[in-house]
Amino acid sequence: MATRRRPAGRSRPSVERNDRRTRWFHAAVYLTVLVLLATGWRLIAGNEGTPSPLATLFGTPDTTLHRGVGWALAVLVLIGVVLGRKGVRTFVAESLRWRPGDARWLARWPRAVFTGRFAHHDGHFDPGQRLLNVVMVMGLAVLVGTGLGLVLLHGGPVFAVLDRVHRWATYVVTPLIAGHVLVASGVLPGYRGVWRSMHLGGRLDPEVARRLWPAWAERENRDRPPG
Amino acid sequence: MMKSSIARPVSVAGALALSMLLAACGANGTADGAADGGAGGPKVTITSPADGADVSMPFTLRFTTSVPIGPPDSGREHVHVFTDQDTADYTVVTSPSFTIQDLPPGKHMVGVTLQHADHSPAGASAQITVNVTASGGAGAATAPSGGDSGGSDGGYSGYGGGY
Ligand code: HEM
Numbered sequence: 001m002a003t004r005r006r007p008a009g010r011s012r013p014s015v016e017r018n019d020r021r022t023r024w025f026h027a028a029v030y031l032t033v034l035v036l037l038a039t040g041w042r043l044i045a046g047n048e049g050t051p052s053p054l055a056t057l058f059g060t061p062d063t064t065l066h067r068g069v070g071w072a073l074a075v076l077v078l079i080g081v082v083l084g085r086k087g088v089r090t091f092v093a094e095s096l097r098w099r100p101g102d103a104r105w106l107a108r109w110p111r112a113v114f115t116g117r118f119a120h121h122d123g124h125f126d127p128g129q130r131l132l133n134v135v136m137v138m139g140l141a142v143l144v145g146t147g148l149g150l151v152l153l154h155g156g157p158v159f160a161v162l163d164r165v166h167r168w169a170t171y172v173v174t175p176l177i178a179g180h181v182l183v184a185s186g187v188l189p190g191y192r193g194v195w196r197s198m199h200l201g202g203r204l205d206p207e208v209a210r211r212l213w214p215a216w217a218e219r220e221n222r223d224r225p226p227g
Numbered sequence: 228m229m230k231s232s233i234a235r236p237v238s239v240a241g242a243l244a245l246s247m248l249l250a251a252c253g254a255n256g257t258a259d260g261a262a263d264g265g266a267g268g269p270k271v272t273i274t275s276p277a278d279g280a281d282v283s284m285p286f287t288l289r290f291t292t293s294v295p296i297g298p299p300d301s302g303r304e305h306v307h308v309f310t311d312q313d314t315a316d317y318t319v320v321t322s323p324s325f326t327i328q329d330l331p332p333g334k335h336m337v338g339v340t341l342q343h344a345d346h347s348p349a350g351a352s353a354q355i356t357v358n359v360t361a362s363g364g365a366g367a368a369t370a371p372s373g374g375d376s377g378g379s380d381g382g383y384s385g386y387g388g389g390y
Contacts, residue, residue, distance in 0.1 A: 046319075048319065048346070049307070049316065049317040049318050049319055050316060051315050051316060055315065059315075060315070061314075061315050061317075061346075063345075063346035064346070067345065067346070067347070150344075150345045151345055151347070153345070154343035154344065154345050154347060155302045155303060155304060155343045155344035155345065156302045156344075157302055158302075159302040159344055159345070160300060160301055160302035160344075163299070163300050163302070163344070164300065167300075
Protein backbone atom coordinates (compact mmCIF):
# COMPACT_ATOMS: atom_id res chain seq x y z
CA MET A 1 0.00 0.00 0.00
CA ALA A 2 2.11 2.85 -1.14
CA THR A 3 1.81 6.32 -2.56
CA ARG A 4 3.58 6.12 -5.86
CA ARG A 5 4.14 8.26 -8.85
CA ARG A 6 2.46 6.82 -11.89
CA PRO A 7 4.52 5.76 -14.86
CA ALA A 8 5.79 8.49 -17.17
CA GLY A 9 3.05 10.22 -19.09
CA ARG A 10 0.63 10.05 -16.17
CA SER A 11 1.45 12.77 -13.69
CA ARG A 12 -0.90 12.16 -10.76
CA PRO A 13 0.38 9.99 -7.90
CA SER A 14 -1.93 7.37 -6.39
CA VAL A 15 -2.16 5.34 -3.24
CA GLU A 16 -3.04 1.64 -3.11
CA ARG A 17 -5.96 1.04 -0.80
CA ASN A 18 -6.76 -2.62 -1.53
CA ASP A 19 -4.49 -5.25 -2.99
CA ARG A 20 -5.39 -7.56 -5.83
CA ARG A 21 -6.52 -10.59 -3.79
CA THR A 22 -8.78 -8.44 -1.62
CA ARG A 23 -10.35 -6.92 -4.72
CA TRP A 24 -11.00 -10.33 -6.32
CA PHE A 25 -12.48 -11.69 -3.12
CA HIS A 26 -14.70 -8.63 -2.79
CA ALA A 27 -15.85 -8.94 -6.41
CA ALA A 28 -16.64 -12.64 -6.07
CA VAL A 29 -18.63 -12.01 -2.88
CA TYR A 30 -20.63 -9.17 -4.34
CA LEU A 31 -21.43 -10.99 -7.57
CA THR A 32 -22.81 -13.97 -5.65
CA VAL A 33 -24.61 -11.73 -3.13
CA LEU A 34 -26.27 -9.71 -5.89
CA VAL A 35 -27.57 -12.89 -7.55
CA LEU A 36 -28.81 -14.13 -4.16
CA LEU A 37 -30.54 -10.83 -3.47
CA ALA A 38 -32.24 -10.82 -6.86
CA THR A 39 -33.41 -14.45 -6.66
CA GLY A 40 -34.28 -14.16 -2.95
CA TRP A 41 -36.49 -11.11 -3.48
CA ARG A 42 -38.14 -12.93 -6.34
CA LEU A 43 -39.12 -15.64 -3.86
CA ILE A 44 -40.50 -13.07 -1.42
CA ALA A 45 -42.49 -11.45 -4.24
CA GLY A 46 -43.96 -14.87 -5.12
CA ASN A 47 -42.62 -14.75 -8.68
CA GLU A 48 -40.40 -17.78 -8.40
CA GLY A 49 -42.41 -19.81 -10.93
CA THR A 50 -41.77 -17.31 -13.72
CA PRO A 51 -38.12 -17.52 -14.79
CA SER A 52 -36.20 -14.25 -14.42
CA PRO A 53 -33.82 -13.22 -17.23
CA LEU A 54 -31.01 -14.59 -15.04
CA ALA A 55 -32.79 -17.95 -14.65
CA THR A 56 -33.37 -18.05 -18.40
CA LEU A 57 -29.69 -17.28 -18.98
CA PHE A 58 -28.60 -20.15 -16.72
CA GLY A 59 -31.42 -22.40 -17.98
CA THR A 60 -32.56 -23.26 -14.47
CA PRO A 61 -35.34 -22.06 -12.13
CA ASP A 62 -34.58 -19.09 -9.87
CA THR A 63 -34.85 -21.29 -6.78
CA THR A 64 -32.23 -23.71 -8.10
CA LEU A 65 -30.01 -20.78 -9.01
CA HIS A 66 -30.46 -19.40 -5.49
CA ARG A 67 -29.46 -22.67 -3.85
CA GLY A 68 -26.49 -23.19 -6.18
CA VAL A 69 -25.10 -19.67 -5.83
CA GLY A 70 -25.79 -19.91 -2.07
CA TRP A 71 -23.47 -22.92 -1.90
CA ALA A 72 -20.91 -21.01 -3.97
CA LEU A 73 -21.01 -18.09 -1.51
CA ALA A 74 -20.63 -20.47 1.44
CA VAL A 75 -17.58 -22.09 -0.20
CA LEU A 76 -16.16 -18.67 -1.05
CA VAL A 77 -16.52 -17.46 2.53
CA LEU A 78 -14.88 -20.64 3.81
CA ILE A 79 -11.94 -20.24 1.41
CA GLY A 80 -11.65 -16.56 2.36
CA VAL A 81 -11.64 -17.30 6.08
CA VAL A 82 -9.16 -20.17 5.82
CA LEU A 83 -6.70 -18.66 3.32
CA GLY A 84 -7.09 -15.07 4.46
CA ARG A 85 -6.98 -15.62 8.23
CA LYS A 86 -4.60 -12.72 8.82
CA GLY A 87 -6.61 -10.32 6.73
CA VAL A 88 -9.84 -11.41 8.40
CA ARG A 89 -8.34 -10.79 11.85
CA THR A 90 -7.24 -7.30 10.81
CA PHE A 91 -10.62 -6.58 9.23
CA VAL A 92 -12.42 -7.61 12.42
CA ALA A 93 -10.04 -5.68 14.70
CA GLU A 94 -10.26 -2.52 12.56
CA SER A 95 -14.04 -2.79 12.33
CA LEU A 96 -14.61 -3.26 16.07
CA ARG A 97 -12.54 -0.29 17.28
CA TRP A 98 -14.30 2.72 18.74
CA ARG A 99 -12.84 6.09 19.83
CA PRO A 100 -14.67 8.99 21.52
CA GLY A 101 -14.09 11.25 18.49
CA ASP A 102 -16.03 8.80 16.32
CA ALA A 103 -19.36 10.14 17.63
CA ARG A 104 -18.42 13.56 16.28
CA TRP A 105 -17.59 12.02 12.92
CA LEU A 106 -20.99 10.33 12.81
CA ALA A 107 -22.79 13.56 13.80
CA ARG A 108 -21.15 15.42 10.91
CA TRP A 109 -21.57 12.60 8.42
CA PRO A 110 -24.99 13.48 6.93
CA ARG A 111 -23.71 16.90 5.77
CA ALA A 112 -20.26 15.68 4.89
CA VAL A 113 -21.77 13.21 2.43
CA PHE A 114 -22.58 16.25 0.29
CA THR A 115 -19.79 18.66 1.24
CA GLY A 116 -16.89 16.23 1.59
CA ARG A 117 -15.90 17.92 4.89
CA PHE A 118 -15.78 14.83 7.10
CA ALA A 119 -14.65 15.13 10.74
CA HIS A 120 -11.25 13.64 11.50
CA HIS A 121 -10.95 9.99 12.50
CA ASP A 122 -7.86 7.89 12.87
CA GLY A 123 -9.06 4.49 11.70
CA HIS A 124 -8.36 2.33 8.71
CA PHE A 125 -12.12 2.41 8.18
CA ASP A 126 -14.24 5.46 8.99
CA PRO A 127 -16.71 5.07 11.89
CA GLY A 128 -19.69 4.69 9.52
CA GLN A 129 -17.90 1.98 7.59
CA ARG A 130 -17.09 0.20 10.82
CA LEU A 131 -20.74 0.09 11.86
CA LEU A 132 -21.73 -1.06 8.38
CA ASN A 133 -19.00 -3.74 8.34
CA VAL A 134 -20.21 -5.19 11.63
CA VAL A 135 -23.94 -5.30 10.82
CA MET A 136 -23.56 -6.26 7.15
CA VAL A 137 -21.04 -9.04 7.77
CA MET A 138 -23.12 -10.38 10.66
CA GLY A 139 -26.23 -10.24 8.47
CA LEU A 140 -24.48 -12.09 5.64
CA ALA A 141 -23.16 -14.68 8.11
CA VAL A 142 -26.71 -15.26 9.37
CA LEU A 143 -27.92 -15.59 5.76
CA VAL A 144 -25.23 -18.13 4.88
CA GLY A 145 -25.76 -20.07 8.15
CA THR A 146 -29.54 -20.23 7.88
CA GLY A 147 -29.37 -20.78 4.10
CA LEU A 148 -27.19 -23.85 4.61
CA GLY A 149 -29.68 -25.02 7.25
CA LEU A 150 -32.50 -24.63 4.72
CA VAL A 151 -30.82 -26.65 1.97
CA LEU A 152 -29.66 -29.36 4.34
CA LEU A 153 -33.01 -29.77 6.14
CA HIS A 154 -35.24 -29.40 3.02
CA GLY A 155 -38.28 -28.82 5.27
CA GLY A 156 -39.79 -29.37 8.71
CA PRO A 157 -40.42 -27.22 11.80
CA VAL A 158 -36.80 -26.10 12.26
CA PHE A 159 -36.73 -25.18 8.57
CA ALA A 160 -39.76 -22.92 9.14
CA VAL A 161 -37.89 -21.05 11.90
CA LEU A 162 -34.67 -20.75 9.87
CA ASP A 163 -36.72 -19.54 6.91
CA ARG A 164 -38.17 -16.71 9.00
CA VAL A 165 -34.70 -15.70 10.20
CA HIS A 166 -33.35 -15.93 6.63
CA ARG A 167 -36.11 -13.64 5.40
CA TRP A 168 -35.65 -11.08 8.19
CA ALA A 169 -31.89 -11.05 7.70
CA THR A 170 -32.62 -10.19 4.05
CA TYR A 171 -34.76 -7.24 5.17
CA VAL A 172 -31.85 -5.97 7.30
CA VAL A 173 -29.06 -6.62 4.81
CA THR A 174 -30.77 -5.30 1.66
CA PRO A 175 -30.85 -1.57 2.59
CA LEU A 176 -27.32 -1.84 3.99
CA ILE A 177 -26.02 -3.28 0.74
CA ALA A 178 -27.92 -0.66 -1.24
CA GLY A 179 -26.38 2.06 0.96
CA HIS A 180 -22.93 0.53 0.60
CA VAL A 181 -23.25 0.45 -3.20
CA LEU A 182 -24.48 4.06 -3.25
CA VAL A 183 -21.56 5.27 -1.13
CA ALA A 184 -18.91 3.09 -2.76
CA SER A 185 -20.00 3.97 -6.29
CA GLY A 186 -18.78 7.51 -5.62
CA VAL A 187 -21.88 9.26 -6.96
CA LEU A 188 -22.33 11.22 -3.71
CA PRO A 189 -20.16 14.38 -3.75
CA GLY A 190 -18.38 13.56 -0.47
CA TYR A 191 -17.39 10.14 -1.75
CA ARG A 192 -16.35 11.12 -5.24
CA GLY A 193 -13.46 8.99 -6.49
CA VAL A 194 -13.80 6.31 -3.84
CA TRP A 195 -14.97 3.55 -6.22
CA ARG A 196 -11.40 3.11 -7.43
CA SER A 197 -10.29 1.74 -4.07
CA MET A 198 -11.85 -1.64 -4.95
CA HIS A 199 -11.67 -1.58 -8.74
CA LEU A 200 -9.21 -1.28 -11.61
CA GLY A 201 -6.02 -1.52 -9.59
CA GLY A 202 -7.41 -0.38 -6.23
CA ARG A 203 -5.44 2.88 -6.34
CA LEU A 204 -6.84 6.16 -5.08
CA ASP A 205 -6.09 9.77 -5.68
CA PRO A 206 -4.20 10.78 -2.46
CA GLU A 207 -6.60 13.72 -2.18
CA VAL A 208 -9.53 11.31 -1.94
CA ALA A 209 -7.63 9.13 0.54
CA ARG A 210 -6.94 12.14 2.80
CA ARG A 211 -10.57 13.25 2.63
CA LEU A 212 -11.97 9.86 3.65
CA TRP A 213 -9.26 8.17 5.71
CA PRO A 214 -6.92 10.99 6.80
CA ALA A 215 -4.87 9.13 9.41
CA TRP A 216 -4.49 6.07 7.18
CA ALA A 217 -3.40 8.27 4.27
CA GLU A 218 -0.90 9.98 6.56
CA ARG A 219 0.51 6.63 7.71
CA GLU A 220 0.74 5.44 4.13
CA ASN A 221 2.59 8.54 3.10
CA ARG A 222 4.98 8.32 6.05
CA ASP A 223 5.71 4.62 5.61
CA ARG A 224 6.00 4.73 1.85
CA PRO A 225 6.64 8.23 0.59
CA PRO A 226 5.90 8.99 -3.06
CA GLY A 227 8.52 7.28 -5.18
CA MET B 228 0.51 0.47 8.36
CA MET B 229 -2.24 -2.03 7.76
CA LYS B 230 -2.22 -4.32 4.78
CA SER B 231 -5.59 -4.64 3.13
CA SER B 232 -5.35 -8.29 2.26
CA ILE B 233 -8.58 -9.82 3.41
CA ALA B 234 -8.09 -13.04 1.45
CA ARG B 235 -5.85 -14.82 -1.00
CA PRO B 236 -6.73 -14.92 -4.67
CA VAL B 237 -10.19 -16.24 -5.26
CA SER B 238 -11.24 -16.01 -8.86
CA VAL B 239 -14.63 -14.66 -9.77
CA ALA B 240 -14.62 -16.95 -12.79
CA GLY B 241 -14.05 -19.89 -10.47
CA ALA B 242 -16.92 -18.86 -8.22
CA LEU B 243 -19.24 -18.42 -11.16
CA ALA B 244 -18.20 -21.73 -12.71
CA LEU B 245 -18.88 -23.37 -9.36
CA SER B 246 -22.27 -21.74 -9.03
CA MET B 247 -23.20 -22.78 -12.56
CA LEU B 248 -22.10 -26.32 -11.82
CA LEU B 249 -24.13 -26.43 -8.63
CA ALA B 250 -27.12 -24.85 -10.29
CA ALA B 251 -26.87 -27.38 -13.09
CA CYS B 252 -26.70 -30.23 -10.57
CA GLY B 253 -29.82 -28.95 -8.86
CA ALA B 254 -31.64 -28.54 -12.13
CA ASN B 255 -31.21 -32.19 -13.02
CA GLY B 256 -33.43 -33.15 -10.14
CA THR B 257 -36.43 -31.40 -11.67
CA ALA B 258 -36.26 -33.22 -14.97
CA ASP B 259 -39.52 -34.21 -16.60
CA GLY B 260 -40.92 -37.60 -15.91
CA ALA B 261 -39.20 -37.96 -12.53
CA ALA B 262 -40.57 -41.11 -11.00
CA ASP B 263 -42.54 -41.17 -7.78
CA GLY B 264 -40.32 -41.55 -4.79
CA GLY B 265 -40.01 -45.33 -4.74
CA ALA B 266 -41.78 -47.77 -2.42
CA GLY B 267 -41.77 -45.76 0.82
CA GLY B 268 -41.23 -42.41 -0.91
CA PRO B 269 -43.73 -39.58 -1.22
CA LYS B 270 -46.39 -39.73 -3.92
CA VAL B 271 -48.51 -37.30 -5.88
CA THR B 272 -51.53 -38.49 -7.87
CA ILE B 273 -53.71 -36.48 -10.25
CA THR B 274 -57.35 -37.40 -9.56
CA SER B 275 -59.04 -35.04 -12.02
CA PRO B 276 -59.38 -34.54 -14.93
CA ALA B 277 -58.85 -38.01 -16.32
CA ASP B 278 -55.88 -38.62 -18.56
CA GLY B 279 -56.92 -37.84 -22.13
CA ALA B 280 -60.11 -36.01 -21.07
CA ASP B 281 -61.72 -33.22 -23.07
CA VAL B 282 -61.86 -30.05 -20.98
CA SER B 283 -62.99 -26.48 -21.47
CA MET B 284 -61.39 -23.45 -19.94
CA PRO B 285 -61.09 -22.92 -17.06
CA PHE B 286 -60.88 -26.34 -15.44
CA THR B 287 -59.92 -27.57 -12.01
CA LEU B 288 -56.92 -29.79 -11.51
CA ARG B 289 -57.25 -32.00 -8.44
CA PHE B 290 -54.54 -34.15 -6.95
CA THR B 291 -53.66 -35.98 -3.76
CA THR B 292 -50.30 -36.21 -2.04
CA SER B 293 -49.05 -38.78 0.42
CA VAL B 294 -47.54 -36.04 2.61
CA PRO B 295 -49.18 -32.88 3.96
CA ILE B 296 -48.58 -29.84 1.79
CA GLY B 297 -48.47 -26.14 2.66
CA PRO B 298 -46.65 -22.88 1.90
CA PRO B 299 -42.84 -23.20 1.78
CA ASP B 300 -42.42 -21.08 4.90
CA SER B 301 -44.44 -23.67 6.86
CA GLY B 302 -41.67 -26.19 6.23
CA ARG B 303 -44.09 -28.51 4.40
CA GLU B 304 -43.86 -29.88 0.88
CA HIS B 305 -45.68 -28.11 -1.95
CA VAL B 306 -46.52 -28.84 -5.57
CA HIS B 307 -45.36 -27.21 -8.81
CA VAL B 308 -47.96 -27.24 -11.59
CA PHE B 309 -46.76 -26.73 -15.14
CA THR B 310 -47.91 -27.40 -18.66
CA ASP B 311 -46.37 -28.72 -21.83
CA GLN B 312 -43.07 -29.90 -20.32
CA ASP B 313 -42.05 -26.40 -19.34
CA THR B 314 -40.86 -27.30 -15.83
CA ALA B 315 -39.09 -23.97 -15.35
CA ASP B 316 -42.33 -22.02 -15.73
CA TYR B 317 -44.60 -23.24 -12.96
CA THR B 318 -47.07 -22.25 -10.27
CA VAL B 319 -46.50 -23.06 -6.62
CA VAL B 320 -49.63 -24.81 -5.33
CA THR B 321 -50.17 -25.46 -1.65
CA SER B 322 -53.67 -26.98 -1.60
CA PRO B 323 -54.99 -30.05 -3.45
CA SER B 324 -56.87 -28.27 -6.21
CA PHE B 325 -55.93 -25.63 -8.71
CA THR B 326 -57.78 -23.85 -11.49
CA ILE B 327 -56.07 -23.86 -14.85
CA GLN B 328 -56.96 -21.00 -17.17
CA ASP B 329 -55.96 -19.71 -20.55
CA LEU B 330 -54.70 -22.83 -22.26
CA PRO B 331 -55.45 -22.50 -25.97
CA PRO B 332 -57.51 -25.20 -27.67
CA GLY B 333 -55.63 -28.38 -28.46
CA LYS B 334 -53.74 -31.12 -26.71
CA HIS B 335 -51.73 -30.18 -23.60
CA MET B 336 -49.70 -31.93 -20.97
CA VAL B 337 -50.42 -30.91 -17.38
CA GLY B 338 -47.73 -31.94 -14.89
CA VAL B 339 -47.32 -31.77 -11.14
CA THR B 340 -44.15 -32.32 -9.16
CA LEU B 341 -43.86 -32.59 -5.41
CA GLN B 342 -41.20 -30.24 -4.04
CA HIS B 343 -39.60 -29.89 -0.62
CA ALA B 344 -40.06 -26.60 1.24
CA ASP B 345 -36.63 -25.49 -0.01
CA HIS B 346 -37.95 -26.06 -3.57
CA SER B 347 -35.70 -29.04 -4.23
CA PRO B 348 -37.55 -31.98 -5.84
CA ALA B 349 -39.11 -34.47 -3.41
CA GLY B 350 -38.96 -37.14 -6.10
CA ALA B 351 -42.65 -37.56 -6.95
CA SER B 352 -44.45 -36.38 -10.06
CA ALA B 353 -47.48 -37.11 -12.20
CA GLN B 354 -48.78 -35.90 -15.52
CA ILE B 355 -51.83 -36.16 -17.72
CA THR B 356 -52.79 -35.05 -21.18
CA VAL B 357 -55.94 -33.02 -21.71
CA ASN B 358 -57.63 -31.93 -24.87
CA VAL B 359 -58.79 -28.33 -24.54
CA THR B 360 -61.92 -27.80 -26.54
CA ALA B 361 -63.09 -24.33 -27.54
CA SER B 362 -64.31 -22.25 -24.58
CA GLY B 363 -67.81 -23.12 -23.49
CA GLY B 364 -67.54 -26.56 -25.07
CA ALA B 365 -67.64 -29.79 -23.12
CA GLY B 366 -67.75 -29.08 -19.38
CA ALA B 367 -64.69 -29.29 -17.23
CA ALA B 368 -63.67 -32.85 -16.74
CA THR B 369 -64.14 -33.79 -13.11
CA ALA B 370 -64.27 -37.56 -13.27
CA PRO B 371 -61.61 -38.92 -10.99
CA SER B 372 -59.03 -41.05 -12.67
CA GLY B 373 -55.68 -42.51 -11.88
CA GLY B 374 -52.91 -39.97 -11.92
CA ASP B 375 -49.28 -40.99 -12.09
CA SER B 376 -49.84 -41.64 -15.73
CA GLY B 377 -46.17 -41.26 -16.39
CA GLY B 378 -45.33 -40.51 -19.97
CA SER B 379 -47.93 -39.60 -22.52
CA ASP B 380 -47.88 -39.49 -26.25
CA GLY B 381 -46.45 -36.02 -26.72
CA GLY B 382 -47.77 -33.76 -29.45
CA TYR B 383 -48.45 -30.89 -27.03
CA SER B 384 -48.88 -27.37 -28.22
CA GLY B 385 -46.03 -25.01 -27.39
CA TYR B 386 -47.92 -23.04 -24.78
CA GLY B 387 -45.65 -22.39 -21.82
CA GLY B 388 -47.83 -22.39 -18.70
CA GLY B 389 -47.08 -19.50 -16.37
CA TYR B 390 -50.27 -18.99 -14.41
C1 HEM C 1 -26.80 -12.71 0.42
C2 HEM C 1 -27.23 -13.87 0.78
C3 HEM C 1 -28.66 -14.33 0.69
C4 HEM C 1 -29.82 -13.62 0.55
C5 HEM C 1 -29.99 -12.14 0.44
C6 HEM C 1 -30.91 -14.58 0.54
C7 HEM C 1 -32.25 -14.26 0.43
C8 HEM C 1 -33.30 -15.16 0.43
C9 HEM C 1 -34.69 -14.83 0.45
C10 HEM C 1 -35.25 -13.42 0.51
C11 HEM C 1 -35.41 -15.96 0.41
C12 HEM C 1 -36.93 -16.11 0.42
C13 HEM C 1 -37.40 -16.42 1.82
C14 HEM C 1 -38.87 -16.62 1.91
O1 HEM C 1 -39.57 -16.58 0.92
O2 HEM C 1 -39.34 -16.85 3.03
C15 HEM C 1 -34.47 -17.04 0.36
C16 HEM C 1 -34.82 -18.38 0.31
C17 HEM C 1 -33.90 -19.41 0.35
N1 HEM C 1 -32.53 -19.30 0.48
FE1 HEM C 1 -31.49 -17.59 0.56
N2 HEM C 1 -30.40 -15.84 0.65
C18 HEM C 1 -29.04 -15.73 0.76
C19 HEM C 1 -28.13 -16.77 0.91
C20 HEM C 1 -28.47 -18.10 0.88
C21 HEM C 1 -27.52 -19.19 1.03
C22 HEM C 1 -26.02 -19.00 1.28
C23 HEM C 1 -28.23 -20.34 0.92
C24 HEM C 1 -27.70 -21.75 1.03
C25 HEM C 1 -27.05 -22.39 0.18
C26 HEM C 1 -29.62 -20.01 0.72
C27 HEM C 1 -30.66 -20.91 0.57
C28 HEM C 1 -32.00 -20.57 0.46
C29 HEM C 1 -33.08 -21.54 0.32
C30 HEM C 1 -32.94 -23.04 0.27
C31 HEM C 1 -34.27 -20.81 0.23
C32 HEM C 1 -35.69 -21.37 0.00
C33 HEM C 1 -36.50 -21.29 1.23
C34 HEM C 1 -37.95 -20.92 0.94
O3 HEM C 1 -38.35 -20.72 -0.17
O4 HEM C 1 -38.69 -20.77 1.89
N3 HEM C 1 -29.73 -18.64 0.70
N4 HEM C 1 -33.19 -16.54 0.39
